[in-house]
Amino acid sequence: MTSRVIQTLILKDWRLQRTQILISVAAGGLALALLQLKSETAFLVGTVWFFVSLIVLGSMLPVSNVVNERKKQNLPFLMSLPISALQYAISKMASTLGLFLLPWGALVIAASTLVMSRGDIPKGIVPLMFILFGLPLVGFCLIAATALVSESEGWAIAATILCNSWYGLAWYFIIRNPAINRDLNSPVPVWSPAVLTILTGEAAAVALILGVTFYLQSRKREFV
Amino acid sequence: MSDLAIELDGVEKTYPFFTLDRIHLQVPHGQIMGLIGPNGAGKSTTIRILMGLVQQDRGEVRVLGRRMPAEQIAAKWDIGFASEDMRLYEGMTLAWHMDFIRSIYPNWDAPYAQLLLKRFGLRAEQKIKGLSHGQRVKATLLLVLARRPRLLVLDEPTTGLDPVARHEILKELTAVMTDEGRSVLFSSHNTQDVEQISDRITFIDRGRIIDSMDKEAYLDRWRRLRLEVPSGMALPALPGIIGIRQDGRLAVATANAFAPEMANAYESTGARVKSIETMTLEEIFVANVEHSREQEVGA
Amino acid sequence: MSSSFVISQTDKRPIYLQIMEQIKQRIAVGDWTEGEAIPSIRQLAVDLQVSVITVKRAYLELEREGVIVTQQGRGSHVASKPGLGMRLQQEELEKHLEQAVRLADLLGIRPKDLAARLRETGDRRMEKEGEQV
Numbered sequence: 008m009t010s011r012v013i014q015t016l017i018l019k020d021w022r023l024q025r026t027q028i029l030i031s032v033a034a035g036g037l038a039l040a041l042l043q044l045k046s047e048t049a050f051l052v053g054t055v056w057f058f059v060s061l062i063v064l065g066s067m068l069p070v071s072n073v074v075n076e077r078k079k080q081n082l083p084f085l086m087s088l089p090i091s092a093l094q095y096a097i098s099k100m101a102s103t104l105g106l107f108l109l110p111w112g113a114l115v116i117a118a119s120t121l122v123m124s125r126g127d128i129p130k131g132i133v134p135l136m137f138i139l140f141g142l143p144l145v146g147f148c149l150i151a152a153t154a155l156v157s158e159s160e161g162w163a164i165a166a167t168i169l170c171n172s173w174y175g176l177a178w179y180f181i182i183r184n185p186a187i188n189r190d191l192n193s194p195v196p197v198w199s200p201a202v203l204t205i206l207t208g209e210a211a212a213v214a215l216i217l218g219v220t221f222y223l224q225s226r227k228r229e230f231v
Numbered sequence: 232m233s234d235l236a237i238e239l240d241g242v243e244k245t246y247p248f249f250t251l252d253r254i255h256l257q258v259p260h261g262q263i264m265g266l267i268g269p270n271g272a273g274k275s276t277t278i279r280i281l282m283g284l285v286q287q288d289r290g291e292v293r294v295l296g297r298r299m300p301a302e303q304i305a306a307k308w309d310i311g312f313a314s315e316d317m318r319l320y321e322g323m324t325l326a327w328h329m330d331f332i333r334s335i336y337p338n339w340d341a342p343y344a345q346l347l348l349k350r351f352g353l354r355a356e357q358k359i360k361g362l363s364h365g366q367r368v369k370a371t372l373l374l375v376l377a378r379r380p381r382l383l384v385l386d387e388p389t390t391g392l393d394p395v396a397r398h399e400i401l402k403e404l405t406a407v408m409t410d411e412g413r414s415v416l417f418s419s420h421n422t423q424d425v426e427q428i429s430d431r432i433t434f435i436d437r438g439r440i441i442d443s444m445d446k447e448a449y450l451d452r453w454r455r456l457r458l459e460v461p462s463g464m465a466l467p468a469l470p471g472i473i474g475i476r477q478d479g480r481l482a483v484a485t486a487n488a489f490a491p492e493m494a495n496a497y498e499s500t501g502a503r504v505k506s507i508e509t510m511t512l513e514e515i516f517v518a519n520v521e522h523s524r525e526q527e528v529g530a
Numbered sequence: 531m532s533s534s535f536v537i538s539q540t541d542k543r544p545i546y547l548q549i550m551e552q553i554k555q556r557i558a559v560g561d562w563t564e565g566e567a568i569p570s571i572r573q574l575a576v577d578l579q580v581s582v583i584t585v586k587r588a589y590l591e592l593e594r595e596g597v598i599v600t601q602q603g604r605g606s607h608v609a610s611k612p613g614l615g616m617r618l619q620q621e622e623l624e625k626h627l628e629q630a631v632r633l634a635d636l637l638g639i640r641p642k643d644l645a646a647r648l649r650e651t652g653d654r655r656m657e658k659e660g661e662q663v
Contacts, residue, residue, distance in 0.1 A: 080318040087312035089304050228286035405579045430583040447587050
């Protein structure tokens with residue numbers, strides 16, 4: 008019964024965010040189209056466009072999907088349904104992540120396909136790609152979790168600014184790391200221990216964020 | 232399974248600027264309980280606690296036999312809740328909301344929902360943001376009523392509604408009573424509505440329950456006595472009298488524990504009883520609050 | 531059957547008394563006849579948008595006065611006493627007379643003078659009716 012309610016809530020969120028989904032798909036599609044063109048400028052523009060879309064989406068989604076429900080006073084309506092605060096949190100994180108994973112997944116697939124198909128790019132950069140793409144995912148989880156648990160738009164915005172500022176720095180340090188960049192030019196992907204450690208770390212970070220979120224939500228004593 | 236629809240026992244909740252103190256409340260099955268009190272008295276807090284939306288610091292809460300907030304999921308299947316601070320999704324239509332609720336609750340009564348649409352004068356295809364305040368309130372209530380829940384918990388369901396809309400709502404609320412197994416708890420500023428449709432009345436002020444009892448018995452305890460007093464005499468306050476206003480030889484005594492012998496008692500002090508009047512719930516409300524404020528100031 | 535009941539909000543008397551009065555009026559004028567079934571407590575409550583407990587009280591009082599009878603599981607009906615309607619009309623008159631005496635007393639008018647006033651009022655009314663013919 009209850010998992011059906013959670014499903015209904017997730018679908019409800021996706022229905023409410025329909026416009027956002029369409030915009031992100033359109034933007035992603037356009038960016039991908041640009042990447043197909045043979046010009047370097049197009050490639051550059053397309054790549055930047057894609058990353059910017061991802062970051063903007065990652066910033067807006069937690070607000071529109073998480074914060075607004077509280078701001079627009081929809082919460083009493085939802086909490087009158089047969090769910091607990093924890094189940095609400097589960098449905099919220101699931102729907103928000105789901106909305107992000109669509110464009111994010113598309114980016115990962117597109118980029119991987121591109122790298123795999125073009126003969127002039129060494130496949131050694133694939134592990135690095137995955138590490139770099141993983142960061143916005145972790146960042147997004149953090150922002151969404153903060154928005155949900157803090158119940159505050161201010162904190163959500165703070166988390167967004169924090170995460171977005173860190174990406175550049177993190178990417179820089181990872182690329183500069185000798186353990187990573189020594190295999191960049193290899194013709195095949197090299198899944199070295201360093202790479203695997205970082206990837207596992209990212210997955211663990213997501214799990215940790217979700218775990219702490221659900222724990223904190225279940226301990227809340229006031230839900231409206 | 233207890234025979235009470237709602238049971239609050241020794242419930243306490245402390246906030247920085249407000250405390251809900253030792254709340255005892257009982258609503259038997261098949262009855263309408265009206266909750267009245269001034270703004271900030273604790274009506275909404277009490278309602279949130281019994282819905283499991285806020286956890287009490289102390290005390291037991293049982294709704295439809297389920298402990299709250301531990302068993303709130305089970306309880307909420309059978310409860311229809313609407314509060315004044317609740318909003319629907321602006322960008323979506325009423326029809327979307329009806330489908331949403333229907334997809335969750337198995338006992339959605341579609342024909343009744345259509346009937347309510349007509350009675351309330353609502354169009355399902357309309358977006359919520361296009362509705363007036365009164366229409367939004369009616370839309371929210373429609374979503375709750377069409378499920379035919381065993382218990383209705385409504386926080387200010389008629390506040391801000393025009394007289395016609397209020398009348399429509401009251402009609403649907405009392406219609407709930409044709410089923411003896413269904414109960415209603417509602418809070419309201421409109422003492423007339425509460426007086427008319429409640430079986431029981433609970434009076435709350437400053438986080439405390441002042442009175443909670445059968446409505447008819449409650450109204451019976453209150454009387455206004457108009458007396459003529461011999462000149463120079465101050466009318467004494469007999470037991471059961473909570474307030475006296477005297478101007479020269481004419482006095483009005485307010486009784487909150489009226490007994491017919493009171494008239495004789497006054498006559499024997501030399502005063503003459505000119506009339507004994509019943510009081511409306513509104514008059515009782517004001518008298519009660521004034522009295523309890525006087526007591527606090529330190530009579 | 532109960533669609534013509536109206537609970538007045540300006541009437542300062544308790545609702546249960548208003549209900550009792552309207553039921554008695556219907557019996558007095560013969561709209562509800564002796565032995566006839568009347569709406570159940572719950573049904574009347576819903577029709578009037580009034581609490582069940584208020585209607586219950588009205589019915590209990592009426593039963594105590596011998597005006598109606600409520601049977602467990604069988605609903606309520608007007609008492610099957612011949613001349614009930616007449617009796618209720620008489621009681622109504624008696625109530626008005628008592629009130630007149632009470633008011634007169636407050637004004638310091640004695641019953642003898644009150645009787646004279648009553649005759650005057652009656653004569654005036656007959657005159658008016660005579661004019662209208």
